[in-house]
Structures are given as C-alpha cells and as structure tokens.
Amino acid sequence: MRFSPGKYLKKNTEAAPLAVFRLFFGIMMFASIVRFWLNGWIEKLYIAPKFFFSYYGFEWVKPLGDFTYLIFIICGIAALMVAAGYKYRLAIVLFFLSFTYIELMDKTTYLNHYYFISILSFLMIFLPANVYFSVDAFRDPAKAFQKIPNWCVDSIKLLLGIVYFYAGLAKINSDWLFRAMPLKIWLPSKYDLPLLGDLMQQEWVHYAFSWSGMLYDLFIPFLLLWKKTRFPAFIMVIIFHVLTRVLFPIGMFPYIMIVSALIFFSPKLHHRILKKISGWLKISKQRFDNSRTLVFAGLKQQLSLAVVSVFFIIQISFPWRYLLYPGELFWTEEGFRFSWRVMLMEKAGYAQFKVVDGETGKRFYVDNSDFLTPFQEKQMSFQPDFIIEYAHFLAEHFKKDGHKNIEIYVDSYVALNGRKSAPYIDPEVNLLNFADSFEHKTFILPFNDEIKGL
Amino acid sequence: MIRISRILVLATLVFAACSTEDDSNGGGNSNDNFDRGAMLANWADNVIVPSFENFQSETQKLEAAAKNFAANPEMSELEALRAQYEDAYLEFQTVSMFQIGKAEELNYRNFLNTYPVNESSLESKIASGEYNLSLPSSFTEQGFPALDYLLYGYGSAEATLEKLGGNENYSNYLVAISERINALTSEVTASWQGDFRDTFVNNTGSSSTGSVDRFTNDYVMYFEKILRSGKIGYPSGALTGTPSPGNAEALYAGISKELYLKAFNSFEDFYKGKTGPSYSQYLDYLGSMKDGSDLDALIRDQFEAIKAQSADLNNNLKSQVESDNTKMLTAFDELQKAVILLKVDMMQSLSTSVDYVDSDGD
Numbered sequence: 001m002r003f004s005p006g007k008y009l010k011k012n013t014e015a016a017p018l019a020v021f022r023l024f025f026g027i028m029m030f031a032s033i034v035r036f037w038l039n040g041w042i043e044k045l046y047i048a049p050k051f052f053f054s055y056y057g058f059e060w061v062k063p064l065g066d067f068t069y070l071i072f073i074i075c076g077i078a079a080l081m082v083a084a085g086y087k088y089r090l091a092i093v094l095f096f097l098s099f100t101y102i103e104l105m106d107k108t109t110y111l112n113h114y115y116f117i118s119i120l121s122f123l124m125i126f127l128p129a130n131v132y133f134s135v136d137a138f139r140d141p142a143k144a145f146q147k148i149p150n151w152c153v154d155s156i157k158l159l160l161g162i163v164y165f166y167a168g169l170a171k172i173n174s175d176w177l178f179r180a181m182p183l184k185i186w187l188p189s190k191y192d193l194p195l196l197g198d199l200m201q202q203e204w205v206h207y208a209f210s211w212s213g214m215l216y217d218l219f220i221p222f223l224l225l226w227k228k229t230r231f232p233a234f235i236m237v238i239i240f241h242v243l244t245r246v247l248f249p250i251g252m253f254p255y256i257m258i259v260s261a262l263i264f265f266s267p268k269l270h271h272r273i274l275k276k277i278s279g280w281l282k283i284s285k286q287r288f289d290n291s292r293t294l295v296f297a298g299l300k301q302q303l304s305l306a307v308v309s310v311f312f313i314i315q316i317s318f319p320w321r322y323l324l325y326p327g328e329l330f331w332t333e334e335g336f337r338f339s340w341r342v343m344l345m346e347k348a349g350y351a352q353f354k355v356v357d358g359e360t361g362k363r364f365y366v367d368n369s370d371f372l373t374p375f376q377e378k379q380m381s382f383q384p385d386f387i388i389e390y391a392h393f394l395a396e397h398f399k400k401d402g403h404k405n406i407e408i409y410v411d412s413y414v415a416l417n418g419r420k421s422a423p424y425i426d427p428e429v430n431l432l433n434f435a436d437s438f439e440h441k442t443f444i445l446p447f448n449d450e451i452k453g454l
Numbered sequence: 455m456i457r458i459s460r461i462l463v464l465a466t467l468v469f470a471a472c473s474t475e476d477d478s479n480g481g482g483n484s485n486d487n488f489d490r491g492a493m494l495a496n497w498a499d500n501v502i503v504p505s506f507e508n509f510q511s512e513t514q515k516l517e518a519a520a521k522n523f524a525a526n527p528e529m530s531e532l533e534a535l536r537a538q539y540e541d542a543y544l545e546f547q548t549v550s551m552f553q554i555g556k557a558e559e560l561n562y563r564n565f566l567n568t569y570p571v572n573e574s575s576l577e578s579k580i581a582s583g584e585y586n587l588s589l590p591s592s593f594t595e596q597g598f599p600a601l602d603y604l605l606y607g608y609g610s611a612e613a614t615l616e617k618l619g620g621n622e623n624y625s626n627y628l629v630a631i632s633e634r635i636n637a638l639t640s641e642v643t644a645s646w647q648g649d650f651r652d653t654f655v656n657n658t659g660s661s662s663t664g665s666v667d668r669f670t671n672d673y674v675m676y677f678e679k680i681l682r683s684g685k686i687g688y689p690s691g692a693l694t695g696t697p698s699p700g701n702a703e704a705l706y707a708g709i710s711k712e713l714y715l716k717a718f719n720s721f722e723d724f725y726k727g728k729t730g731p732s733y734s735q736y737l738d739y740l741g742s743m744k745d746g747s748d749l750d751a752l753i754r755d756q757f758e759a760i761k762a763q764s765a766d767l768n769n770n771l772k773s774q775v776e777s778d779n780t781k782m783l784t785a786f787d788e789l790q791k792a793v794i795l796l797k798v799d800m801m802q803s804l805s806t807s808v809d810y811v812d813s814d815g816d
Contacts, residue, residue, distance in 0.1 A: 188740060189805035191487055192660045201487050348802040350794050363695035413794045420752070421798040 009305070011150040012293050014267035015132035016274055018153050019085070022129035023277075024259045026083025029095065029117070032252045033076040042072055045109055049373050051393055052106040053386050056436055061104040068105075074098045082124075085134020089125070096121040107386075108379045112342050113253040116163060123159060123311060126304045127152045132288050133274050144287075145294035155308055156263050159315070161221035166319050166340035168217030173453030175330070175344075176214065180206035181417035182346035183213075190247055216240055224264040237261045248343070325440050330416060331447035333383055334440060349381030349424060351412040353391065355398055356430075358405035366394055382414045384425065384441045391431035408432050422448060488739040489731070494655045494665050496730030501723075503651065505548045506643040512542040513636040520632035527619035529611065535628075536605050540709060542635070543598045547717035549642075551676040551724070554669055555654065556645035561590065562638055563680070569599035570701055573607070576600060580627045587634050596631045598704070604628060606706030670733075670806045674796045677721060682789040685714045689775050690782035697782075699775040708770035715764060722757045733800065740803050749799055756792045763788050 036042065046052075046063040054061065064071065075098035081091030100118045103109070128148050130136040137144035175181045180203070187200040187209065199205050216236065223233035241254035262269070271285075278285040296304060322335030329336060330345055353366040368377045371393070380386040391408040398406055407430040415421040422445075425431075429443040519538040523531040546566060553563050565587075572594035579585040579595055587596050604624065608617045618624040657665040683693060684703070689710075691697035703710045726734045737750040766781050768774035775782055 185802065185805050189660050191490065192658060192664075198487050346802060346805075348798050350798045365693040413798055415798045415802050418803070420749070421794055 009149065009151060009301075012147045013150045013153055014270070015128070015146055015148045015294070016267045016270035017263050017265070018127065018129050018148065018156070019131075019133040020270045020273055021156060021260065021263050022085060022088075022124070023083050023133070024262070025120075025124075025256075026079050026081070028252060028256050028259065029079035029099075030076055030083065032256075033072055033079060035252065037069075037072060042068060044373075045375070046102075046105055049106070049376060051371050051376070051390075053108050053376065053380070053389055055104055055107050056385070056438065058104045061101060063105045071098050071101060075102065082129075085130040085136050088130030088134060088136050092121060092124050092129075096125060106376075108376045110337060112338075112340055113251070113256075115338055117256075119311075119315070120156075120159060123155060123308065126307055127155065128294055131294050133285070137288060138283075141290070144290055145292045146288065146290050147293040149294070149296060151305075151308075153263065155312070156260075157221075157225070158312060160260055160263070161225075162312075162315055163340055164217050164221050167342050168214055168219075169454050170319075170339065170341045170344060171210070171214035171217060173344075173451050175417050175451050175453075176210050177453075179417070180210045182343070183209050185346045185418055187247070193246065196246070213240075224261060227266075230264060234261060234264075327440070327444065328447040328449075328451055330451055331414075332441065332444050333385075345417060347382045347414060347416050348378075348421075349412060349414040350421070351377075351381040351387060351410050351425075353394060354409040354411065355394065355403065356407040356409060357403065358407045358430075360405075371397070381412065382424070384444050385436050387412070387425060388431055388434055388436050388441070392435075395432055406432070416447075419449060488736060490666055490736075491655065491658045493727075493731045493736060494658065496727060496732065497669070497724075498646070498651050498655050500729050502549075502552050503643075503646050505552070505720075506639070506646055509542070509545045509549050510636075510639050510643045512538070512545045513632075513639045516542045517629075517632045517636040520629045523618075524625035524629050527615065527625060529615055532605075532611060532615050532618070536611075536707075539598070539601050539605055540707065543602075543704065543707075543709070543713060544716050546598060547713055548720040550680065550717060551673060551721060553676065554672050555650045556642045558672075560638055560641065562642055564590070564593045565638055566597040566635055567599065567703075568593040568597060569602075569684075569703055570705060571595065571599040571603045573603060576603065580623050583623050583626070585627075585630075587630065596634060598635070600631050601628070602704050602706050606708075666804070667806050670801065670804060673724070674793075674801065677789075677796055678793045681714075681717055681721065682786065682793055685710070685717065686771070686782060686786050686789060689771055690779055690786055691775075692783055692786040697775050697779050699772040702770075702772040702775070705772060708772065710771040711764070711767050711769045711774075714771065715761075718760065718764075725753070725757070733804075737800065737803055749795070749803055753792070753795050753800065756788070756795055760785070760788045760792060 046068050047065065052062055075095060078091045078095035078098060081087060082095055096118065099114075099121060103114045103118055128145070131143060131145040131148060171177070184203070184206045187206055190200045191197045193200065220233060220237065220240075223229040223236070238258055241258050244250055245254040262273075275285055319339035319341075322329045322339070325332065325334040327334070330347075351368070353368070354363050355366060356363040368380075372380060372390075380390055387410060391410065395406045395408055409427055409429070410425050410431060411427050412424040413421040414424040424445060426443045426445055431443070434441070434443060516535075516538050519531070519535040523535045550563055550567065557563065576595045585595070586592065604618065604627070605614065608614045618628065654665050657663075659665075661667070687693045688701040689697070689699055703713050725732060734750050734754070737753075741749055763781075763785055767785060768777065771782065
C-alpha cells in the first residue's frame with residue numbers, strides 16, 4: 001500500500017467533477033463582476049481616488065481611467081467563457097490576467113478571497129477543465145474525454161484544503177482563543193440581527209464562535225475527504241459560510257466556498273447535476289460520455305506537473321515567511337498577506353503626516369483627505385508598507401508644489417484587538433530615508449504586549 | 455442522501471440570498487442588550503432638539519435686534535445688537551456639532567461659521583448692494599464671522615456706529631445676514647421637530663447607514679476638524695508650523711476662548727449623555743466585557759486635562775497666540791490626545807466603520 005507517485009499519476013477519474021467546478025466557478029465569477037459593477041465600486045474604488053497603493057514590484061499596475069471598465073468587461077466575458085468551456089484555455093488565461101490586474105491596481109482592497117480567486121484561476125490554466133461538458137468538447141469530439149488524471153481533480157481539493165487548514169492554524173493564537181478577539185468587538189455590533197442579535201451580546205458566544213471557527217477550519221478538509229463524514233461536513237460548510245455571510249460583509253465568498261466544496265463529492269453527484277443541467281439546456285449529456293481517457297504525455301505532462309508542483313510548494317511555504325521577521329506579526333504585518341489570515345484582527349489607526357523643510361525647520365501637517373479616500377486612509381493608517389509608500393507620494397507631490405529639502409514624519413497610533421492605542425511608527429524618523437522593501441521595517445515601534453501562538 | 459444535500463444547497467442559497475437585505479431595523483430591546491434606540495432618543499429629545507430650540511430663540515432675537523438697529527441706528531440699539539450677537543454666537547456652539555440631516559443638506563455650519571471672514575469681498579458686496587448669500591462661494595461673507603467683523607471690526611462703538619449708522623448698505627447687509635442665520639436655523643430646527651427626529655431615532659441599524667454609525671463619524675470629525683483644528687490648530691499654527699492669529703474665531707469681538715469652551719463643554723456633555731445614555735454608558739457596557747484599560751475613564755480624564763489646561767489661556771486666543779503661543783500648542787496637544795482616543799479607540803470599541811465604506815471585508 002505504499003504511495004507511489006508514478007502509480008498515482010497514472011490513476012484516472014471521471015472528468016465530471018472538474019467540469020461542474022468550472023461551470024459554477026465561471027458563473028459565480030461573472031456574478032461577482034456584475035455585482036461589483038452594480039454596486040458602483042469600480043468608480044468608487046478604482047476611478048475616483050487620486051492615488052493608488054501598489055504592491056511591491058507591481059508599481060506599474062494602475063487603474064486606466066475609464067478604460068478600467070474595459071478590464072472588468074474582459075474579466076466578465078472571460079468568466080462566462082470559462083463557465084461554458086468555450087475556448088477554455090484562452091478564457092482562463094484572460095480571466096487570470098484581468099482579475100489579477102484588477103487586484104494589483106490598489107492594495108487597499110486586498111482580500112484573501114480575491115487572492116484565492118487569482119491563484120485558483122492560475123491553477124486552472126493547467127487543468128483540463130474543458131474536456132467534458134463544454135462547448136470545446138461539444139464542437140470537437142477529438143478534444144472530448146470522459147476521464148482525466150486523478151491529480152487534476154485532487155489539485156483543486158488540495159488548494160481548498162490549504163486555504164482552510166492554514167486559516168485554522170492562524171487562529172491558534174492567544175488573542176483568538178483566550179481573549180475571543182476580535183469577535184468580541186465585532187459580534188456585539190450585530191445587535192440588530194433578527195433572532196441572533198441578543199445572543200451576539202453574550203461572552204460565551206464569542207468564545208464558542210472563536211473555538212469552533214478554529215476547529216472548523218483545521219478539520220473540515222479532512223472531514224470532506226473522508227467518505228463517511230463527507231455529508232455532515234458539507235452541512236457544516238453550509239452552516240458556517242451562511243453564518244459568516246449573515247454576520248459579516250463578506251460578499252460572494254461564502255457561496256463560492258460552498259459550491260467549491262462540492263468537488264469533494266463522488267463523480268456520481270456531479271453526473272446527476274450535469275444531467276439536470278442538460279435537461280434544462282436541452283442538450284445531450286451522452287455525447288460527452290465517450291469513455292475516452294485523457295492522457296497527459298511527454299513534455300506536456302512534465303510541464304503541467306512541474307508548474308503545479310512548484311505552485312503548491314510555494315503555496316505551502318509562503319505563509320510561513322513571517323517567521324523570518326522579528327516582532328509581532330499582527331503589529332508589523334510583515335508577512336501577513338497571502339497567508340489565509342482571515343478575520344484575525346480588528347485594527348484601527350491614526351496617522352498624521354508632517355512635512356518638514358530640513359533646512360528652515362518649517363513644517364505643516366497633511367490633510368489625508370486631500371489625497372486619499374476614507375477607505376484608503378483607514379487601510380493606510382495601520383499598515384507600514386502603505387505608510388512608507390504614501391510618505392514618498394507626499395514628498396513627490398510637495399516637491400512639485402515647490403517645497404524644498406522635504407522630510408516626512410508621521411505621528412501615528414494603532415489599536416489592535418481592543419488594546420489601548422499605542423504609538424506605531426517612530427515619530428523621529430524621516431520616512432524618506434526608507435524605501436519599501438521585503439526587509440524588516442526598523443521604524444515600526446515595538447508592540448508592548450505579547451500574542452502567543454502560531 | 456445526495457438528493458437531500460441538493461435540496462439543502464438550494465434552500466441554503468435561497469435563505470442566504472434573502473438574508474442579503476440584512477439592514478433590518480429589528481429593535482432587539484432585551485434587558486441584557488444595550489438599547490441604542492434609547493440612546494438615539496436621548497440624543498434627539500434631551501440634547502439636539504432642545505439645543506436647536508434654544509439657539510433658534512437666540513437667532514430670532516438676533517434678527518429682531520438687527521432690524522431694530524437698521525430702523526433706529528442709535529448707540530443703545532448697536533449695543534443691544536452687539537450683546538445679542540455674542541449670546542447667539544455662544545449658543546451656536548451647542549448645535550454646531552449636529553451636522554446631520556437637514557443641517558448637512560443645507561451645509562448649515564459652513565454658512566453660519568466659516569472663518570476668517572473675507573473682508574475685502576465682503577466690503578465690495580456691501581458697497582455694490584448685490585449679493586446672493588445662498589451661494590457656497592459666499593461662506594466667508596456671512597454668518598457670525600461677518601457679524602463679528604461688522605460689529606467690532608471698525609473699532610470703538612462710536613466708530614462702528616458712525617460707519618454703520620449712516621449707511622443703508624451696511625444696515626441692509628446686517629439685516630440680510632441676521633435673517634439668513636435665523637432662516638437656516640428655523641429650517642433645521644423645524645426638521646428636527648418634524649419627521650427627522652423619528653427617522654433618526656428609528657434608524658437603529660448596525661450598518662454604516664445606521665444613525666449611530668453616521669452620527670459617530672460626524673461627531674468625531676467635528677472634534678478633530680472644527681474644535682481642535684479650527685479653534686486652536688490653525689490660529690496657533692500647530693498644523694502649519696506658522697502661527698496665524700488672524701485665524702482665531704470671533705477675531706474682533708475677542709471672545710474666542712469663551713466660544714471654544716462652550717463648544718468643548720457641549721461636546722463633553724453630549725459624550726456623557728446629560729440625562730440619559732450616550733457614548734459614556736455605551737462604552738461602559740461594551741467595556742464591561744473587555745479586559746484592559748477602561749476607555750470611558752481615559753476619555754473623561756483627558757477631557758478634564760483639556761479643561762484644566764485651558765484655564766491658562768487668555769480670553770482672546772488671538773492675543774494668546776501673539777503673547778505666548780506655547781500655551782496654545784499645549785492646548786492643541788491635549789486635544790490631540792482626545793482625538794486619538796475618540797477616533798481610534800472609541801470607534802474601534804463601537805465597531806463603527808470609518809465613514810460609509812461599504813465594500814466587502816475578509
């Protein structure tokens with residue numbers, strides 16, 4: 001019973017689960033784009049602001065004015081093409097690029113969910129999601145296969161498993177488990193929920209939610225994998241995500257996760273789903289059931305496997321990069337993003353920037369609302385990489401205005417998970433002496449408390 | 455089993471989709487829950503509406519005094535008008551922070567109290583006799599700062615009487631701006647006496663459009679921008695590095711400290727809630743479940759520190775800037791400490807979203 005990679009790679013399975021996944025993924029992405037547009041967020045988040053915060057190394061990715069809408073149109077159309085499995089490879093590449101471009105435009109809007117969508121669509125580039133129940137397979141029977149290698153379906157399960165498991169690991173810390181933070185701040189403010197409102201005021205509820213959230217995230221991938229627990233686990237997935245949807249402004253993500261979890265079920269279920277859909281669409285499902293097996297061979301197999309392997313090695317190791325930095329992760333946020341640290345912090349800050357003429361000592365304070373939206377100001381005020389980027393932007397701006405010998409200082413305070421606000425950035429440091437980098441930011445003042453745990 | 459799960463998926467999606475409209479205004483008034491409805495009602499009925507009513511009676515008297523003076527430009531009428539201007543200006547400090555609803559729609563505070571006044575354009579408008587006070591560009595030519603300039607800017611009472619009394623353009627303008635102060639105030643007061651009170655009090659929702667969220671944003675913003683920056687920060691140059699005493703409130707009448715303290719005390723009273731629940735009690739309720747420092751006590755202590763320090767200030771903040779600006783800068787620093795407690799710690803404890811950001815979260 002030894003696990004043999006060679007044998008494993010030769011194992012095949014039905015293509016139906018992957019096809020169902022592709023179909024629902026495309027539809028949900030299309031709905032997300034439409035929802036984003038209808039909410040007016042394209043205008044509000046990507047067109048109205050005067051300044052955008054860039055990811056390190058991606059400073060060249062900026063909104064394109066009114067053409068930004070075009071990126072969203074491309075993304076929406078690509079999502080529909082993915083759903084239909086029409087020119088799939090082109091569609092998923094387009095979707096990955098346009099969606100990722102949108103996310104890179106301004107890191108103010110960073111959400112783990114968006115990062116998940118980005119890397120998932122990247123992974124899907126290398127998966128044969130269009131060989132079954134797709135326009136591509138319908139039009140060209142030579143490209144139609146009923147069976148595909150097992151690893152193609154398993155890689156989606158693995159990615160979902162990583163997301164949950166790492167989110168669970170991140171919750172093993174003293175703030176979450178022993179102070180019930182930040183749920184203790186967030187839940188009481190939901191006092192107006194029907195039925196649940198009063199319950200949300202109870203301290204034991206905060207602790208119960210914290211602990212069960214941690215256990216859920218850690219164990220749900222395994223419970224979904226194991227056939228005997230799969231069905232109750234799926235019920236838990238539904239309850240958990242619906243609850244988060246009710247309690248928090250979390251958008252489309254709960255639906256995406258619920259539907260994604262279907263991939264853990266056996267192909268039988270997926271065939272039934274596709275049969276139902278075939279009935280509605282009045283197409284013949286039998287046409288796809290050709291018993292042919294897709295075999296990756298030669299260079300194509302090696303390339304796909306190499307990319308997917310490297311992808312997962314990065315996914316598994318990247319969240320641990322925070323260990324390379326000194327200081328408390330929640331305070332410095334060095335290595336915080338892209339690590340499935342979801343809902344862990346309630347952080348608020350206040351940052352008042354001072355522009356000083358190094359020679360004359362003349363100084364004045366900046367009104368952040370002159371340059372940033374309230375949302376951007378909020379995000380900037382407690383994240384050091386935002387603060388440093390903004391400081392450089394301010395220097396550029398005031399240089400153009402004719403100011404000389406510019407130095408930028410910031411008086412900033414941050415409150416983390418219900419602690420009293422404390423000074424955050426060294427007020428004596430000229431921020432222009434620092435450029436953003438992956439190195440530890442020495443101008444962050446130490447955190448005067450300890451959060452134990454991973 | 456698979457059949458059941460499919461039905462469940464559908465049912466769940468439907469349920470979840472329906473719950474999207476979760477901005478409901480469920481009362482949720484059980485005894486172990488802090489009653490936000492009662493807090494809003496206390497704010498409206500015991501603070502906001504009475505404050506506006508008091509202020510309105512002052513602005514009525516102000517309009518009457520201005521008309522009296524225009525009809526009968528004598529020293530006694532001028533003195534009555536000057537006194538009434540001071541009374542009304544002082545009372546204005548009790549309502550200035552309530553820039554919500556009708557006041558927000560009308561840009562009420564900007565029309566009544568944008569300073570410093572633009573003297574040259576004010577003079578040219580008076581000379582031409584042509585002006586439209588409802589334009590936003592005329593913020594700096596009306597309201598209390600304009601009255602301050604006209605009633606005290608020409609020096610002694612005799613000089614002022616000579617300047618204003620013999621010239622109809624001046625008395626017409628005095629009447630026009632007094633009328634406008636009164637008219638805007640009547641409009642705002644009437645909306646609070648009418649439907650807006652109920653709209654405000656009943657909007658107990660926890661979303662960013664709920665009354666508590668919206669009001670808290672405005673309330674904290676008022677403290678930072680209007681009280682701290684406007685009254686102390688700009689004249690002292692704490693924000694610019696260059697003191698500019700000409701930016702003091704009530705520049706000519708020289709009552710800036712009194713106005714500042716009135717505004718500060720009103721702000722503090724509001725925080726403490728006077729006769730009913732307000733932020734102080736709300737924080738206490740939330741704090742009772744939270745370890746660490748007692749935020750309500752920290753805020754109250756900081757308010758005391760601000761008041762204690764203000765005893766050192768000259769009655770005329772303009773003179774204080776000119777004679778010993780360090781005391782003004784100290785005042786600013788004390789106010790700044792309160793800004794951080796209110797804007798960072800209090801807003802976090804209340805879980806108030808900063809302004810109306812309604813995008814998704816993690």
